[in-house]
Amino acid sequence: MANETRESAQGSSRIQATGPGEVTVDIRTPDLEINFGPQHPATHGVMRILMRADGELVTGAQPHLGYLHRCAEKIGENVEWLQYLPYTDRYDYLASMNNNLGYSLAVEALLGIEIPRRATLIRIICAELNRIGSHLVAFGTYGLDIGAFTPFLYTFREREWMMALFEKICGARLTYSYIRIGGVFNDAPPGWFEEVARFCDVFDEKWKEYCDLLLVNQIYVKRTANVGVISRDMALDFGLTGPMVRGSGIDWDLRRDMPYMCYGEIWRDGAFKIPVARGEMGALGDCWDRSWVRVMEMVESTKIVRWCLDHMVDGPVIGEIPKTLKVPAGEAYVGIENPRGELGHYVVSDGGKVSIRTRVRGPSFCNLAVLEDVLPGSLVGDAIAIIGSTDIVVGETDR
Amino acid sequence: MSGTSAFLEGLKAGLGEFVPMWALWLGSALISVAIALGLISLIAMFSVWLERKVAGHIQCRYGPMYVGWHGWLQSIADGVKLLLKEDLIPRDADRVLFMLAPALVLAAIVGAMAAYPLAPGILFADIDLGLFFIIAMSSMTTIGVVMAGWASNSKWTIYGSMREAAQVVAYEIPLGVSLLVPVMVAGTLNLREASAAQADFFGMGWFMFKNPFMLPAFLLFLVAALAETKRAPFDLPEAESELVAGFMTEYSGIRWSFFFMEEYAAMFLMSAIGAVFFLGGFESPLTHLAGQLFGRDLVVVGAGPEFAFTAINWGALVYQLVAGGTLLVKSFLGIFLMMWLRWTLPRIRIDQVMTMGYKYLTPLALVCVLGAALWEAGWQALVRS
Numbered sequence: 085m086a087n088e089t090r091e092s093a094q095g096s097s098r099i100q101a102t103g104p105g106e107v108t109v110d111i112r113t114p115d116l117e118i119n120f121g122p123q124h125p126a127t128h129g130v131m132r133i134l135m136r137a138d139g140e141l142v143t144g145a146q147p148h149l150g151y152l153h154r155c156a157e158k159i160g161e162n163v164e165w166l167q168y169l170p171y172t173d174r175y176d177y178l179a180s181m182n183n184n185l186g187y188s189l190a191v192e193a194l195l196g197i198e199i200p201r202r203a204t205l206i207r208i209i210c211a212e213l214n215r216i217g218s219h220l221v222a223f224g225t226y227g228l229d230i231g232a233f234t235p236f237l238y239t240f241r242e243r244e245w246m247m248a249l250f251e252k253i254c255g256a257r258l259t260y261s262y263i264r265i266g267g268v269f270n271d272a273p274p275g276w277f278e279e280v281a282r283f284c285d286v287f288d289e290k291w292k293e294y295c296d297l298l299l300v301n302q303i304y305v306k307r308t309a310n311v312g313v314i315s316r317d318m319a320l321d322f323g324l325t326g327p328m329v330r331g332s333g334i335d336w337d338l339r340r341d342m343p344y345m346c347y348g349e350i351w352r353d354g355a356f357k358i359p360v361a362r363g364e365m366g367a368l369g370d371c372w373d374r375s376w377v378r379v380m381e382m383v384e385s386t387k388i389v390r391w392c393l394d395h396m397v398d399g400p401v402i403g404e405i406p407k408t409l410k411v412p413a414g415e416a417y418v419g420i421e422n423p424r425g426e427l428g429h430y431v432v433s434d435g436g437k438v439s440i441r442t443r444v445r446g447p448s449f450c451n452l453a454v455l456e457d458v459l460p461g462s463l464v465g466d467a468i469a470i471i472g473s474t475d476i477v478v479g480e481t482d483r
Numbered sequence: 484m485s486g487t488s489a490f491l492e493g494l495k496a497g498l499g500e501f502v503p504m505w506a507l508w509l510g511s512a513l514i515s516v517a518i519a520l521g522l523i524s525l526i527a528m529f530s531v532w533l534e535r536k537v538a539g540h541i542q543c544r545y546g547p548m549y550v551g552w553h554g555w556l557q558s559i560a561d562g563v564k565l566l567l568k569e570d571l572i573p574r575d576a577d578r579v580l581f582m583l584a585p586a587l588v589l590a591a592i593v594g595a596m597a598a599y600p601l602a603p604g605i606l607f608a609d610i611d612l613g614l615f616f617i618i619a620m621s622s623m624t625t626i627g628v629v630m631a632g633w634a635s636n637s638k639w640t641i642y643g644s645m646r647e648a649a650q651v652v653a654y655e656i657p658l659g660v661s662l663l664v665p666v667m668v669a670g671t672l673n674l675r676e677a678s679a680a681q682a683d684f685f686g687m688g689w690f691m692f693k694n695p696f697m698l699p700a701f702l703l704f705l706v707a708a709l710a711e712t713k714r715a716p717f718d719l720p721e722a723e724s725e726l727v728a729g730f731m732t733e734y735s736g737i738r739w740s741f742f743f744m745e746e747y748a749a750m751f752l753m754s755a756i757g758a759v760f761f762l763g764g765f766e767s768p769l770t771h772l773a774g775q776l777f778g779r780d781l782v783v784v785g786a787g788p789e790f791a792f793t794a795i796n797w798g799a800l801v802y803q804l805v806a807g808g809t810l811l812v813k814s815f816l817g818i819f820l821m822m823w824l825r826w827t828l829p830r831i832r833i834d835q836v837m838t839m840g841y842k843y844l845t846p847l848a849l850v851c852v853l854g855a856a857l858w859e860a861g862w863q864a865l866v867r868s
Binding site for chain 2: 126233468
């Protein structure tokens with residue numbers, strides 16, 4: 085026991101909450117155990133990290149989850165296929181379109197139905213716009229974590245327009261339930277595509293402002309470069325996905341490597357690139373690299389949106405889907421590139437009206453695991469920067 | 484003759500027969516404290532409003548707009564709200580220290596205000612060690628902050644107060660040393676006299692332009708003053724994304740607002756010191772002109788035989804107002820600069836703060852002092868020969 089305590093004080097082993105069992109060996113000042121969260125402005129929701137700190141130095145960290153657990157997967161096994169769609173909105177509430185898309189694709193894979201071309205293109209536009217919106221929040225709130233307030237409001241200026249676009253197409257601003265099984269809920273209103281094109285044009289100018297204001301700001305670089313370095317091996321070991329893995333220099337993007345819908349076609353057209361960090365400001369895989377990847381991904385998303393606008397066709401936006409859907413027996417897994425990484429839906433049907441197993445692989449949950457190994461050894465200020473750079477949404481880690 | 488003593492002399496002349504001298508002295512002291520406290524409240528309220536407007540306009544929004552014209556009454560509304568809020572003291576807090584800390588912080592800053600010259604002839608106290616007094620008193624607030632952090636009995640507040648202590652110790656040195664440069668040129672620590680020493684060249688003989696080492700010293704002073712007043716990018720003691728609200732986490736209501744008032748008053752005093760010792764203080768071409776037109780001395784001592792003072796040069800009041808206004812404008816320009824930086828820059832990490840203070844600012848400030856001293860000595864040798 086004594087040995088274990090000494091080890092944990094050095095941060096080499098996992099830490100436990102202080103309890104009656106813990107004993108203090110030799111004369112030394114005990115490390116401070118801090119409950120970082122669940123109510124803390126930098127946890128991006130209700131996450132709790134039990135941190136052990138020696139002054140400003142973090143010697144151990146253990147994330148505790150479950151404060152926002154809403155039994156999403158169990159609900160998926162109790163409601164009908166179509167009824168589950170609104171629940172998907174709620175895991176990663178910053179990227180609801182992508183969540184809808186992931187679930188719809190999984191169910192469609194079981195149904196084996198053809199999606200109208202127009203619906204596919206509208207889906208991609210919505211998913212990519214939502215990716216922009218999600219990364220805007222990620223980057224803006226990351227600025228808040230570092231202590232810069234203004235970039236947050238700059239990013240929300242553009243996000244506001246993005247949400248207005250979604251409001252026009254589906255009436256909701258956050259939880260859309262717009263992408264349905266078989267297509268999308270309704271066609272875009274007149275003039276919507278033109279406005280999306282205008283948004284892309286304006287955004288091409290605006291993202292440079294974020295770079296000037298924050299990304300290449302010397303203080304920002306000093307705060308994030310060489311901080312929270314996740315090496316390539318570590319990224320692979322932890323199964324990181326999305327900007328987290330690309331921030332560690334691994335070229336992995338499901339839109340290209342496991343293409344769904346017509347992303348493969350867009351990639352072959354050369355319409356977009358996949359930004360992969362090169363360790364420009366410090367070690368490869370530091371916080372700066374991850375934020376750079378997010379900013380660059382927003383730019384690439386506008387290119388995908390433009391391609392879809394250029395190739396838009398007329399036609400129906402949803403196939404013939406009965407109100408009470410019966411899905412053929414079988415199982416399907418579809419992983420899509422959510423803004424935070426691979427969002428996987430694994431659904432099993434016995435041929436009935438209700439799924440017998442719904443399993444969600446949430447990218448935030450998987451990316452969060454790396455915190456326990458990255459945080460020890462950093463300063464308290466760095467710890468905030470690292471947590472912010474993982475860009476978790478607690479709604480998804482807990483579901 | 485300073486304002487307070489002239490005021491006292493006047494009172495003595497008028498009431499000396501009826502009221503003992505100590506009562507007059509006490510009465511004038513109390514009035515001065517009340518004025519200083521009122522002034523601090525006014526400055527804090529205006530600065531809070533200004534901060535919110537500046538932040539708003541930097542962030543593509545307007546800031547407060549509803550309470551009064553462009554929200555100018557917002558601070559008063561907030562003040563009323565803060566007065567009415569529940570005064571929470573955590574159960575495990577050290578009650579005495581918890582209640583004492585905000586009072587100490589406010590008292591220290593009100594004390595520091597005593598050395599602030601409202602105008603060349605209107606002062607609370609004409610202290611020969613004015614600069615030293617202000618710096619010493621505003622350092623006292625650190626004790627209050629550490630006390631608040633300790634008494635709150637929370638880990639976050641401890642972090643905040645330890646950071647504050649480390650930061651203030653690190654930056655007090657470059658702050659003081661960089662101020663030595665203009666003090667050496669002025670030959671005085673008295674704010675009024677230092678300002679008067681810059682009156683040549685039609686009110687543009689600012690210390691800033693009198694010595695090549697003054698500009699680097701001014702920049703060092705700016706950085707150190709930011710750290711000293713806990714302003715971004717050095718706002719680590721209350722870094723809200725890291726420490727919730729730092730040492731203020733457990734405070735609410737009016738006690739919390741005391742810390743807030745202290746912050747803005749400290750900003751104001753630091754800006755005022757910078758304005759007096761680098762940017763000419765009261766002096767500007769406009770002040771010079773007013774002085775030429777209306778005369779400078781408000782009270783002409785011994786002008787008549789009957790009283791200690793007989794003649795009040797009412798015209799000089801214009802000069803005094805212009806001079807006081809000049810210093811006020813310069814101080815608020817300093818405050819504006821601090822706000823501008825706050826809403827533009829991210830926060831520095833604690834080790835970077837320490838590195839900067841000890842490894843860069845302190846040696847540079849010492850170099851500035853040495854260079855300025857040699858320059859002055861050389862200059863004076865040249866003048867004498």
